[in-house]
Amino acid sequence: MSRTRRSSGRRARRAGASGPARRAGSLAASVLLTLSLAACAPDESPPVAAEVLGEGVDMAMTRMRTFVTREGVRRARLEADTAEFMNETEIHMRPVTLTFFDQDGREATVVTADFGIFY
DSSP states (O other): OOOOOOOOSSOOOOSSOOTHHHHHHHHHHHHHHHHHHHHTSOOOSOOOOSSOOOTTOSEEEEEEEEEEEETTEEEEEEEEEEEEEEETTEEEEEEEEEEEEOTTSOEEEEEEESOEEEO
């Protein structure tokens, strides 16, 4: 048995918006898609430093802190508000706090200075 579909001559309407409302929705979706893709585009401009580094300074760091350990025991802590890396083996720091620890890892001596060089 085969079934034959008869058309009533009317166009079937889909549920949802039609006409101007549908076009406005499509336009809004297109705008959102375009803005989303534009936001993902890579920025071609190189990063710019907030401050110019001094002459001979390769890199600068603020709030630097490093530890010296020996056989798993903390021996010293070096802290500086500003550290300027002059080359691979020289760091200029200011102001500097150097804290030494005893053989048990307890704070023993604190040295402070306005300026220091780490080699």
